[in-house]
Every structure is written in C-alpha cells, then in structure tokens.
Amino acid sequence: MSRAVFQDLFHFFMTVSWPQLFATFAAFFLGFDTLFGFLYYLVPGCIANLSPPGFAGAFFFSVETLATVGYGDMHPQTLYGHSVAMIEIFVGLMSLAVITGIIFARFSRPRARFIFTKNLVVRPLDGRITLLIRAANLRQNVVQDASARLYMLRDEVTQEGFRIRRVIDLPLLRSQHPMFVLGWTMMHSIDESSPLYLETAQSLEKSDAAFVLSMSGTDESTGQTLTARANYSHGDIRWGATFHDILEEAPDGTLHLDFTKFNQVDALSVAESDVRSKLGPR
Numbered sequence: 001m002s003r004a005v006f007q008d009l010f011h012f013f014m015t016v017s018w019p020q021l022f023a024t025f026a027a028f029f030l031g032f033d034t035l036f037g038f039l040y041y042l043v044p045g046c047i048a049n050l051s052p053p054g055f056a057g058a059f060f061f062s063v064e065t066l067a068t069v070g071y072g073d074m075h076p077q078t079l080y081g082h083s084v085a086m087i088e089i090f091v092g093l094m095s096l097a098v099i100t101g102i103i104f105a106r107f108s109r110p111r112a113r114f115i116f117t118k119n120l121v122v123r124p125l126d127g128r129i130t131l132l133i134r135a136a137n138l139r140q141n142v143v144q145d146a147s148a149r150l151y152m153l154r155d156e157v158t159q160e161g162f163r164i165r166r167v168i169d170l171p172l173l174r175s176q177h178p179m180f181v182l183g184w185t186m187m188h189s190i191d192e193s194s195p196l197y198l199e200t201a202q203s204l205e206k207s208d209a210a211f212v213l214s215m216s217g218t219d220e221s222t223g224q225t226l227t228a229r230a231n232y233s234h235g236d237i238r239w240g241a242t243f244h245d246i247l248e249e250a251p252d253g254t255l256h257l258d259f260t261k262f263n264q265v266d267a268l269s270v271a272e273s274d275v276r277s278k279l280g281p282r
Helices: 009-015 018-042 055-066 079-108 201-206 270-279
Strands: 114-116 120-125 128-137 143-157 163-170 176-180 183-189 210-219 225-233 237-239 241-243 247-249 255-257 265-267
Touching (some): 009 079, 018 055, 018 079, 055 079, 128 143, 128 241, 143 183
Antiparallel strands (some): 128 183, 143 176, 210 225, 241 265, 247 255
C-alpha cells in the first residue's frame, strides 16, 4: 500500500529520524515563506522600505513575519499588506505550536533500554531440556512488575491442506519480575507439553520457525510503561550450549557484571556431558 503521509502526519513525525524531521520542518518553513512572499510581490508598494527590491525583499519580509521577528524596517503599509501579514502571522503561530508539541512528544516518549542476547540457547537445567533467553536493563533503574511473553511462529499445514503461519505461545517458567534492574534469564521448559517437544534444528528450519519475545514494565523513575521486543530466527538457537556467566568477583572481593560478555555463548561443561545426550540429534 502507498504510504498516505498527509493522512497520518502525527505518526509520520513520530517515526521518522531526527534529520528527516528537521528537514521536513525546514521544507514547510521555506514553502510558506515563498508562498506569502509571492503574495507580497504580486502587489508592489504593499510593504514599506522593501529591501532588497523585488521578490527577494518580499521573501525576506515573509521570513520575518512568519517567524514573528518584526525588525521594524519593513512593514505593511496598505490594507492588502496588513491582511496578508495577519494571515501569515496566524500560520506562523500555529506552526510554532505544532512543532513544539511534536518535538516535546518525541522527547517525552517512553523508551525502554532493554537489551537481549543475540542467540537463544537450549541446555539441560534441573534435569529438563530448557530454552533460555537473557535480557538486561541498561538504565539499571527499577522497572516494576516487568512481564515477558515468548511466542513461536511457524508454517503449518492444516488437515485440509491449507498452509498457515501459526503463532504459538511458549509458556515461561517465570513470566513476571517484581523488580527488573540488571538482568533476567527467561526459561521455557521443553517437556511433553511444550510445542518444542521433539523439535530439532532441521524440523524448525523446515517450518521456518521464528521466535518473538515481548517485554513490558513500569519505569519507577517516570511512571511510564516501557515496552520492548526481540526477534529470533530458528538459526539463532544454539543447541547444547549455555550463556557465559557475566557475574565476576574482583580480587578485592566485590562483584561485577561484565556486560561485554553478555552475548557470549559457551559449550556445556564436562560435568554436564552426561546429560547432554538428552538433547538428542539436535
């Protein structure tokens, strides 16, 4: 579908980049200046002390009027000039209000600074095969009542032979966190009730499986609701691996979180090799 920008200007201004936003404002500003400058130029003598003469002077007077600067050297001296200037001042005031509101809305929009690991891992945990995803809060402030939901999208064929892209819930062992401050490892147990039971890397590739993790919570500092989403493909799963432990103890005994190793994935240790066979041919 073609993008109807002028039918949804607010969404356009909220989603474009900052350079595009200011370029759009500049284009509107120059467009209105040119339009009203041409109206002044149509009736010579409607502006006193026009300098430089001609369209250039009318254009610069339009710039001063639209911005409500009013240096005083050039001013309307006829009824026509005053009428056009009155309309332009009204347009300038309305434009200033709209621009101020849009910029404030963009600055005040809540943004979650959540990061997610680049991969998912599948490993034995407490005797059960478990899918793990790790998240962290870069602001390191309290996000109250954080919640997470994990979904799998895959192609299926119904009994009638109809091909469908199905969205399937993957229940998490803990879907809520009372105080999400630093990190959170979300886990889905792959047991007999799991949609991933008996799935392999090959079967997930065949069904073009993808995973979506959505998170939300309330920022304790601002009271705003934060939302974030992470997307993964079937190729992002690391079978028989584990996330590197980012909690380290310094020589002085203090504990540190090394987020430079946040995405690091390690092979299972030798102590876990006896249960690694539970992963089967994956």
